[in-house]
Amino acid sequence: MGTTASQLGKELLSEYQELTFLTKQEILLAHKRFTELLTREEKDIPNVRVPMERILTLPELKSNPFRKRICYVFSTSEHKDGSLTFEDFLDLLSAFSDSATMEIKSHYAFRIFDFDDDGTLDSDDLQKLVNCLTGETDDTQLTFEEMKQLISNILEESDIDKDGTVNLSEFQHVISRSPDFVSSFKIVL
């Protein structure tokens, strides 16, 4: 503990605490887990980026159907490769932590579900979302008819302004009415 604390530095740690929803322990644990992902050479470089492939070896993310989307959403990389710095990683954990607000959680959930990054969930996004959740192989996928019906149900349920897509406010409205979301949108290291 002493070593990790000194690695992070007191000022930095309090800044992390102030800007994320994580406690000191969680930040230290996150730092520990993150440095484990680094190679020997990378350990000395400040603000090093860990490529997405290595991030996804974490058991918490390994089998998550949205793992790539999560990395892309939280990555601040210029190249859109889903690589994460430690601060991006903290951001990720903060959004998925217990104490994050509904607003934050639904915002990031929306962005994770928005596969084409266009700011709304259209039918393509919904289809991808459903496929992610049911499995993408042919025998597990819903049939075309079922998918069509399902998406029309979803839109009927949530597309309040009837523009054929679900935008963030509509999504947040839906989320606020499904109480399980907050407890299930959670990743703990």
Add this chain to the structure above:
Amino acid sequence: MDVPSCVQQQQQTEEVWTALLQDSPQQQGNLSALMSTFSNQGFLNPAYHDSETLELDKRSPSRSRHTNPYAGGGSRVQPDVYPTESSLDPGRGPWGGLPRQSWDGGHGIPMDLLSTHPGNPAWRPDHNHSSFQITTEAHYQQSLSIQMTSLPSGNMTIRWRGHTMRRMFQNTDPNLQLAENAIMAQVENEEIHLVRELVDMSTRDRIRAIRDLPLSFQEKKHIRSQVLSFMSSKKSRHFTCLGDCSEHVSRSFRRCGSNVRSARQTLELWQGTMKEIGGKFGTSVLSYFVFLKWLLMFNIFSFLVNFGFITIPQLVLDHSPNTNISFRGLEILTGAGYFNYTVMYYGSYSNHTLFGAVNYEMQLGYFLTIAVYMVLCGIALIFSMASSFKSNYVLADSSSGAWQLLCSWDFSITERAVRQRKNNLRIQLKESLSEKAQREQLTSSEKLQHFGIHLGSWLLSTSLTVGCGASIYFLCSYEHQRMSDSSSWSLLQEAETLLVPFVVSLMNMVVPLFFSLFSKFEHYSTQRRQIYALVLRNVLFRMCILGVLCYYWMNEVAIKYSCWESVVGQALYRLVLVDFIFLLLGSFFGEFLSNVVGTRLIPRLGVPEFDVARNVLEIIYAQTLAWIGIYFSPLLPAIQILKFFILFYIKKVSLMQNCQPPRRTGRAAQMKTIFTALLFFPFFLGALAIVGYTTWSLRPSEHCGPFRGLNSTFSVVEEWIDDLRQIPGSSWVVFIYQKIIRSEVFYFLISIIILIIVYIFWQVSQGRKQLIVHLRQQIVNEGKDKSFLLEKLQNLQKSQPNQRPKQNNNRKSKTRPHAEDLSSSGSSNSNAMVQVLLARQRAEEEEERLRTRGLPDPPPHQHLYDTSDMPQSSSSALALAMQARQRAESQTRGEYYSRAGFTENHVNYRHAAEEDVNSPTSVNSVMMQVMQARQQAEEEEEELKRMKRLPAAPQNPAPSSALIQAMLARQQAQNEYDDGY
């Protein structure tokens, strides 16, 4: 510029952007096969725009938000607007030709950046959200708390989201330089305002607000440093010692708070285990363990209280417990014999007063400890129940839609569980689809059959419950006859006492199995109902058994035994212990054996699922026993702590070894609420009632226990008050006791006041419900409004094939429109859009003005002839609309009358108009056609309304038609302008 107005201005600006951007994804998406139906729904309905769409719009409190910030400025601002629009519009396809090729031709960076950065304008839903919230805030001061709490950050998000736009326009074309500058200015402005807002907050709020920004860490850091630097510069100007001190104090408090938080997290029991369970079995199973842990905490608290305030004084008072009875071993099970003379039970507490630094009266201590504990328990339960009701029930959707399933995806589960979850989710999705499909297909005979089965199973389960209750009563009476009131029982007699708890626990284990068997035969429309019915039967059953036992204790035991409280305490001890043994056996036989059977013998059955409902009811029942027993056996919580602690591990092992995750999930949060509510309502209140009855009405034993010699336990308070009378200065306590606690008038008044308050709140909530309906309707209407306007624009563009051939091709293409070359007409179209918005704004202003004058809005045909009544200065758009309309009217009146008879709806008209304009005609005539179609549709509407005997509200069509007219007029002007070049 003062801050609020500036802020508002920004929001309005945002509104324009967002309104313009809002439709781009739809335009992209509506080409795909699945979408086509949805994108058209809104405006294929000829009736909608004449309905209350705009009427509601006008009335709405968010009305002013539609105002165009550039309206006042007129032409001065317009050059600013156009480039802004065009630069912000990556996805506006079919109707909005843009200089997009400059981006696509390059490297596509603006497009990418635009869509992936958190603060980009494509995130305009932020804005929608906040405007929704603001309306909400204005009306529901306290409801919808989730949205309320997120309000400040929501606002900030909007204002802040321009921040990252700066980077996104770094690589853009030189011809967008102007736009870039405008946006940069805007962004700077927003940033300054955000920072200023943050600076004005208290430290705590500021930290929270920054943390709540949905931005990346770097951006948050940037804002924070800005805020801090701003603050330090401010502080240096007027430095005060006081402010500095308070800053210091609040900082140390904050630090202390976060330390406490992290310490609590370190101390958190079973953290790793909980994570493991959550990872393997999901949230719903985890909720059982969380519940168990929560109850364990309750018991630890109650043990500490009882031990500290009852047992320790007793031990200090009486060092040598009467131990002439030897310990035989069976006591551990029966709780009788040796234990009877320890501090375990009521009987061995004395009624003396402990003389020390402060006189400690045992009687009063015993009574007040129990009373305060019960009250604290009740308050804790009420609070947790109410808060979870608020968040999980009131706000929750009543319909079990697909979103519920999709949103309840557990992000915490790992590996094997993910696969199972995917399978289960797929099955659930399919079921929900088929449920919807066959919901109406029940014949009456089937319904009758279902009803018969329900009735039968209810009858069966009720009779089972009653039978069990009766048999327990007879068993108790039998035991009652055999037992003697002696201080020591023989070993056999002592063993016989185990009969009743054994039977009770056996019933508790077996009967619920019957209940779940019954529910297998029943057909419930939803799974939720099935669970509710099952839970209800189980609760009734357990209530019945506990009721019978309590009746027996209160009425028969209390008369027969000399130290009856201890006897009851023993009985409860036995029940708690035997129940524990049966719980262990239950998880062994119930889960282990069915696992063996399911995997080895009959694979069809499969691995058992962990039945959360049954298990939770079991621990609720166990906790109720402990609550009832707290008066009779103050140290019972200690037994309960041990029990729950061991149970946690047993259940965990059993779960990991034997069970699979439940197939049907979802609604875990609601189930948790129900369980908390159940724990409170029948069980805790029942226990409270029994303890209350005992202390209030039953006569305590003559020769044992702290209350010996008193008429009732409560009279201890009366004696205390009598004592207090002699002490000067404590007359207020006496007064309170006499005038409030013992006065019926007080309770009468209190209950009347509470009833009145309840009634008022009920009315308020009814009103809010109505308001919710209205607001929802308003959102829908605005959506329709928007889509109608877009449709109109599209049609107008379709009707000019000669002028814009490229665009026409593009509209029909199946590919993403941004791949196409749209340069020819791009800016003019966005201009048109802006113009339309301006026109709309003006039309609305016009409406406002008319409204304030108290004039009813004239119906559309009046508009035609009463233009002179309109204030000329007010709105050029409206005037333009009038002129265009008059022209159209005069030119096509003949045609209009000839056609009026045979058309069905305005879609037909539109089609007709479109066909007409396939030949190259002048812009004017195109306009005429469309307007004519529109007019006829309105006529049609009027007639329809009349036919339905609906009062055709005279002002209803006015706003929408004015709007449309304005829009058309603008478009026409634009076309003429284009022609001129």
